[in-house]
Amino acid sequence: xxxxxxxxxxxxxxxxDPKKQLSDALTQGKKCIGVLPYFCPEELAYAAGMQPFxxxxxxxxxxxxxxxxxxxxxxxxxxxxxxxLKGMLNDLSGxxxxxxxxxxxxxxxxxxxxxxxxxVIDVAWAQNRRLDAGTxxxxxxxxxxLGQLEEIAGHSISDADITAAIxxxxxxxxxxxxxxxxxxxxxxxxxxxxxxxxxxxxxFMDRAKHTEALQTLTxxxxxxxxxxxxxxxxxxTGILADSPxxxxxxxxxxxxxxxxxxxxxxxxxxxxTPVTDDPVLGxxxxxxxxxxxSVLFDPGKQRGNELVELAKAAHADGILWxxxxxxxxxxYDYVPVKRKIDAAGIPLLTVExxxxxxxxxxxxxxxEAFAEMLRA
Amino acid sequence: MTEMTEKKPAKIVLRDLxxxxxxxxxxxxxxxxxxxxxxxxxxxxxxxxxxxxxxYPENMGxxxxxxxxxxxxxxxxxxxGYSNDLCSYSRINFxxxxxxxxxxxxxxxxxxxxxxxxxxxxxxxxxxxxxxxxDIPLLLIDIxxxxxxxxxxDRVAYxxxxxxxxxxxxxxxxxxxxxxxxxxxxxxxxxxxxQAWLRAVGYMSAEPSPFSGFDIFNNMAVACVGRGTVExxxxxxxxxxxxxxxxxxxxxxxxxxxxxxxxxxxIACWSNLKFTYKTLQSRGINLTASVYGPAFSFLxxxxxxxMAAYSYxxxxxxxxxxxxxxxxxxxxxxxxxxVFHMNRSCKHWSGNLxxxxxQFREQTGVPTIVFDGDQSDPRCFSEAQxxxxxxxxxxxxxxxxxxxxx
Numbered sequence: 001x002x003x004x005x006x007x008x009x010x011x012x013x014x015x016x017d018p019k020k021q022l023s024d025a026l027t028q029g030k031k032c033i034g035v036l037p038y039f040c041p042e043e044l045a046y047a048a049g050m051q052p053f054x055x056x057x058x059x060x061x062x063x064x065x066x067x068x069x070x071x072x073x074x075x076x077x078x079x080x081x082x083x084x085l086k087g088m089l090n091d092l093s094g095x096x097x098x099x100x101x102x103x104x105x106x107x108x109x110x111x112x113x114x115x116x117x118x119x120v121i122d123v124a125w126a127q128n129r130r131l132d133a134g135t136x137x138x139x140x141x142x143x144x145x146l147g148q149l150e151e152i153a154g155h156s157i158s159d160a161d162i163t164a165a166i167x168x169x170x171x172x173x174x175x176x177x178x179x180x181x182x183x184x185x186x187x188x189x190x191x192x193x194x195x196x197x198x199x200x201x202x203x204f205m206d207r208a209k210h211t212e213a214l215q216t217l218t219x220x221x222x223x224x225x226x227x228x229x230x231x232x233x234x235x236x237t238g239i240l241a242d243s244p245x246x247x248x249x250x251x252x253x254x255x256x257x258x259x260x261x262x263x264x265x266x267x268x269x270x271x272x273t274p275v276t277d278d279p280v281l282g283x284x285x286x287x288x289x290x291x292x293x294s295v296l297f298d299p300g301k302q303r304g305n306e307l308v309e310l311a312k313a314a315h316a317d318g319i320l321w322x323x324x325x326x327x328x329x330x331x332y333d334y335v336p337v338k339r340k341i342d343a344a345g346i347p348l349l350t351v352e353x354x355x356x357x358x359x360x361x362x363x364x365x366x367x368e369a370f371a372e373m374l375r376a
Numbered sequence: 377m378t379e380m381t382e383k384k385p386a387k388i389v390l391r392d393l394x395x396x397x398x399x400x401x402x403x404x405x406x407x408x409x410x411x412x413x414x415x416x417x418x419x420x421x422x423x424x425x426x427x428x429x430x431x432y433p434e435n436m437g438x439x440x441x442x443x444x445x446x447x448x449x450x451x452x453x454x455x456x457g458y459s460n461d462l463c464s465y466s467r468i469n470f471x472x473x474x475x476x477x478x479x480x481x482x483x484x485x486x487x488x489x490x491x492x493x494x495x496x497x498x499x500x501x502x503x504x505x506x507x508x509x510x511d512i513p514l515l516l517i518d519i520x521x522x523x524x525x526x527x528x529x530d531r532v533a534y535x536x537x538x539x540x541x542x543x544x545x546x547x548x549x550x551x552x553x554x555x556x557x558x559x560x561x562x563x564x565x566x567x568x569x570x571q572a573w574l575r576a577v578g579y580m581s582a583e584p585s586p587f588s589g590f591d592i593f594n595n596m597a598v599a600c601v602g603r604g605t606v607e608x609x610x611x612x613x614x615x616x617x618x619x620x621x622x623x624x625x626x627x628x629x630x631x632x633x634x635x636x637x638x639x640x641x642x643i644a645c646w647s648n649l650k651f652t653y654k655t656l657q658s659r660g661i662n663l664t665a666s667v668y669g670p671a672f673s674f675l676x677x678x679x680x681x682x683m684a685a686y687s688y689x690x691x692x693x694x695x696x697x698x699x700x701x702x703x704x705x706x707x708x709x710x711x712x713x714x715v716f717h718m719n720r721s722c723k724h725w726s727g728n729l730x731x732x733x734x735q736f737r738e739q740t741g742v743p744t745i746v747f748d749g750d751q752s753d754p755r756c757f758s759e760a761q762x763x764x765x766x767x768x769x770x771x772x773x774x775x776x777x778x779x780x781x782x
Contacts, residue, residue: 057643070718070726072461099521102496106727107524109695113731122523127493127500128516133537137520140530297500299507299514327725331459332466332501336508338457 001189001224007217010192014201015242018053019088021204026053026091031152033121034095035203036080036104037239038263038295039124041142041283042096043273046180046207047365048153049164053092054203056264057355067294068110073103074326075355076240081107092282093152093212096145096334098123100295101329121148127297129287138284146280171270172207175214178206180259182221184314187229187256189221193247195257199265200242231260232374234349237303237337238322239265239330243353245360246322248361252364253371258314261292261307294329303333310344317374318347325354326348347374382688386615387591387770390598396777397602398445398483405484410550413483413506415499416516416600417672417689418492420542421566421682424604425559426552429481430490432601436472437465441646441752443480450753463721464753466502488549490542494519494692496724513549515542519687522694527684535683541610552617562604565684569603570673572612579619579665581709584634586622589663590653591629593644599672633759635660636773639706641732642717642725647754648762655763656715659770667701691724699732712720712773715766716746720756743772 014021025032032053033045057076064085065078083089097108108120126134126139150156176199183190185197190198198217204209210312233369241247241262247356250257260266271289276282290296292306311319319341323330334350340346349370351363384392405411414423423430440446442525446464453467454460456474460467472478474486491503491514500516507514517538518533543554576595579586595615602608620627640654640663645652656663667690674685675761690698706714716733718726737744745765750756 054508068728068730070729073727084620099523100497102498103727104720105521105724109728110731112695113735124520124521124523127497127518128534128538131537133539133541134518137530137534169638230781255761293715294501295497296505297516297518299504299516301508303506326461328459328462328498329501332498332505332540334459335457335470336505 004189004217005222007213007220008190008198009129011201011213011217012194012197014204015197016104018204022053022091025053025206028312029259030092031093033149033152034089034118036095036107037076038098038100039125039287039290039292040098041145043165043169043283044142044146044149044157044162044206045096046168048149048155048157049163050093050149050153051206052203053344055089055095056203056242057356058083059243061356062201064114068114069103069106072326073322076324077103077107079355080109081114081235084111084118089115090117090298092118094119094121094148096121096123098125100125100127101327103326103328117315119152121145125284125287129297135281135284135288138287139281142280142283154236154264159279163275165277166273166282168208168278170272171213172202173212175211175218175270176202176269179214179218179221180219184256184258186221186224186227187231187233188227189224191247192250192255192257196242196247196265229256230254231256232317232371233314234318234320235259235261235307235314235316236320236322237261237292237307238263239327240323241320241322241353243322243355243357243360244356246351246353246363249360249364249367250320253367255367255371258316259310261303261310263293277302289291294327294333301333301336301340304337307337308344308346312344318370320350321348321350323350323352383614386618387595389614390595391609393461393607394597394769395605397470397598398431401429401431401484406704410487411484412488412490414490415492415495415503417686418490419493419539419682419686420558420601420604421562422539422546422554423490424566425562426543426546426550426554428546428550428552429488433469433483434465435600436478436481436483437468437752438644438646440468440478440480441754442649444647445478445480446647446752447479447705447754448754460753462757463496463498463502464722466498468506468752469502486510486512488546489514491516492519492686494686496691496722498723504692508669510580515545515603517542518770519692522687522697524694525697527687531687532680532683535686538615538681539683563676565606565609566604566674567676568609569599569605569612570675572609572616572718573599573603574673576612576616576619577624579616582623583637583710584626585637585662585664585709586619586628586631587650588628588630588653588657589666590649591664592643592666592668593649596668596672620715630662631657633660634662634714635712636777637662637664638704638769639663639665639709639711639714639771640717641702641714641729642719643751645749645753645754645757648749648757648759651759652749652762654768658712659766661770663712665705666700667705695728695731698728698737699735702732702736705737706740706742711740711742712776713742713769714740714744715769716744718746718748720748720750721753723749743769743776745769
C-alpha cells in the first residue's frame with residue numbers, strides 16, 4: 001500500500017508543478033508543443049521528437065486575458081491565455097488550437113496578437129466524422145499540421161515515426177484504461193484526487209514514461225487484497241474534473257469515482273487509434289468511434305446512452321456532472337442527457353465549476369446533500 | 377405620377393415577400409408536404425431548387441425578440457434546464473418547441489432539420505437537441521472555420537461531399553428529386569439577388585446615405601430566406617434602384633440631418649431595437665456600415681465556388697479577413713465612428729471583439745465604443761450604459777469634426 005501511495009504522490013507532484021516537466025523536457029533538448037483540448041493530433045508532435053504539453057487551464061485569477069475575452073468565456077481558455085500573456089508559456093515552440101467550439105474559434109487570434117511569440121498551429125477536424133469525406137478532410141488537415149510541426153522541429157517526420165508515436169499513445173491509452181479499472185476496484189487506495197492526478201500527469205510527461213509509471217502502479221494495485229468499500233461510487237461527466245477542492249469534497253464525503261466520461265480523462269483514452277497504412281488516416285478514423293464529448297457532433301445524444309451504460313456497468317450510486325461554467329456545448333447537452341439519465345433512474349448531481357472559484361462551500365453543501373440522499 | 381411612384385415601395389414588397397414565404401411554408405405543411413427548420417446560412421440553393429419549404433428559427437428568435445417576447449421565452453427555456461448562458465435565439469426556439477405556441481410569431485413545426493455551422497458551432501448543439509426532442513432527421517453541412525484567407529481544396533471537397541449527401545437524404549425524406557438544371561437556375565437567381573442586395577447596401581457610401589442603416593436589419597430577412605427566388609431578386613433590384621434615385625436627389629429616408637456616420641458591429645439588439653436606433657438617430661448618427669451587407673450575399677460562378685462562398689460568411693473567416701471586411705466597409709462608407717455590440721448570446725462573435733475593436737480603431741483612426749447587449753434577451757442590455765457610451769462617442773466625433781473644419 002505504501003508503494004502505491006508513493007507512486008500516486010509522484011504523479012500528483014507532476015500535476016502540482018507542470019512547469020517543472022516543461023523545464024525538464026527543455027533541458028533534455030526537446031522542443032515542446034502546447035496542446036489545447038480537444039482531440040488535437042499530439043501524436044504528430046511526439047513523432048517529431050517533441051514533447052506535447054497539455055493546456056487545460058489552471059486554478060488562477062485572470063486579469064490580462066480580460067482584454068481579449070469577455071467574462072463569459074470559460075475559465076479554461078481564459079487561464080491558458082492569461083498564462084500566455086504573462087509569459088509563462090514562452091518556452092513552448094508552438095500551440096495547437098482546435099476550432100471545435102465557438103470560444104476556441106477566437107482563441108487563435110487572441111493568442112497571436114496578445115502573446116505573439118509562440119506560433120499558433122490551427123487544427124481543424126470534421127464534425128461529420130462518419131462520412132468518408134469527413135475522415136478524408138481530417139486526414140488532410142492533420143497532414144497540414146504535420147507540415148507545420150516539421151518546420152518547427154527542423155526536420156521531416158516519416159510515416160514510420162508517426163506509426164511509432166501512435167503505438168506509444170495506444171499503449172498509454174491501454175495503461176490508462178487498466179489503471180482506471182484498478183482504481184475503481186480499489187477506492188480505499190486511490191482517492192478521487194489521486195485518480196485524477198494519475199491520469200492528468202500524462203498531459204505533462206513523456207507518454208512512454210507515463211505508461212511505465214501507470215503499468216507499475218496498476219500492477220501494485222491489482223496485487224492489493226480485495227477491500228470492502230462502504231462509501232459511494234459515482235461516474236463523473238464533463239470537460240474536466242480536476243478541481244482539487246471539489247475532489248477533496250468527494251473524498252470527505254467518502255465518494256469514489258467508479259468511472260468517468262470526462263474529456264480530460266476517459267474520453268481521451270477510451271478509444272485507440274486504428275493502425276492503418278497511412279498512419280494519419282488512422283488518426284482521422286479514430287474520430288468515427290469516439291463518443292461522450294459535447295464538442296463532437298452527436299446526433300441522438302449517444303453521450304447520454306454511453307453515460308447510462310457506464311453507470312450501470314460500474315454499479316454506480318449516481319452520476320456527477322462537473323459543469324464547466326460558460327461551456328455552451330456542455331450546457332446544451334445538459335437537458336437531453338439529463339433526461340436520459342433520469343429515464344434510467346440514476347441519481348444525478350450537477351456542480352458548476354470554474355477555475356477561478358475560491359469558495360466551494362455551495363458545492364460542498366450540494367455534494368453532502370447528494371451523498372445523504374444516496375445513502376438514505 | 378411616374379411608374380416608379382405607383383409601385384409599392386421596395387421595403388413593402390420585401391415585407392410582403394417575407395410574409396408570403398412564411399405563408400408558403402404554412403400552406404405546404406397544410407398540404408402534407410415535409411417542411412424543414414433551417415440554419416440561416418445553410419446553402420439555400422438546395423432547398424429552393426428542390427422546392428422544399430423551410431423556415432428559419434433564427435429569424436423567429438429575432439422577430440420574437442423585436443416583438444417583446446424574448447425575455448418570456450428565454451425564461452421558459454431556462455425553466456426547462458437551459459442555462460441563461462446559451463444563445464437567446466436557441467432558448468426562444470426550445471421554449472417554442474416545448475410550448476408549441478408563441479404569441480408573437482409561430483412557424484410550422486418541422487419534419488427534418490437542416491443545420492450548418494458556418495456562423496457558429498452552437499447551431500450543431502441546438503439542432504442536435506431539436507432532433508432528439510422532435511424525433512426527426514438532422515442533416516448537417518459542416519463548414520469548418522477558416523484558418524486562412526482562402527478556402528482550400530480540402531474544404532471545398534468536404535463541403536461538396538456533404539452537399540451531395542444532403543441532397544440524397546432530402547430526396548429520401550421528402551420524395552422530391554433534385555433537378556440539376558433547376559439548381560443552376562436557382563444559383564443564377566441567387567447571384568442576381570446577392571448582387572442587387574450588395575448594390576443596395578453599397579449606396580450607404582453616399583453622403584448622405586440614402587437610407588437609415590437600421591433598415592438593413594429589416595430588409596436582410598429576405599436576403600436570408602428568399603434570395604434564390606426571382607421575386608427576391610426583383611425586390612432587391614427595386615430597392616437598389618430606389619436608393620440610387622435618392623442618392624441622385626441627395627435625399628435620404630434617415631430622419632433628420634446625418635451628422636455622423638458609424639459602423640455598427642454585431643447582431644442587432646432586437647428586444648431593444650427602437651431604443652438603440654433612437655439613441656443614435658436623435659444625435660444625428662446614421663448607421664452606414666455593417667457586415668450584414670455581405671453576410672447574406674454569396675457570390676460564385678460554379679458549384680465549387682458555391683461551396684467556398686459558404687465559408688466566406690462573417691464569423692466563418694479568419695480574424696484577418698474579418699477585420700479587413702469591417703475596415704474596408706468603414707473606409708468605403710466614410711464612417712466617423714463605430715459601435716461594437718458585445719453580444720452575450722454569441723461567444724464566437726464576442727470572443728475576438730475586443731481585439732477586433734482595437735485593430736479596427738488603429739486601422740481606421742475613428743473612435744469606437746463597446747456596449748453590452750444581447751440579440752433577443754433584453755436582460756443583458758442596459759439603456760443607461762448604451763446611452764452613456766453613445767454620448768461619449770458623439771462627443772469625440774463632434775470634437776473631431778470641429779478640428780477637421782478648422
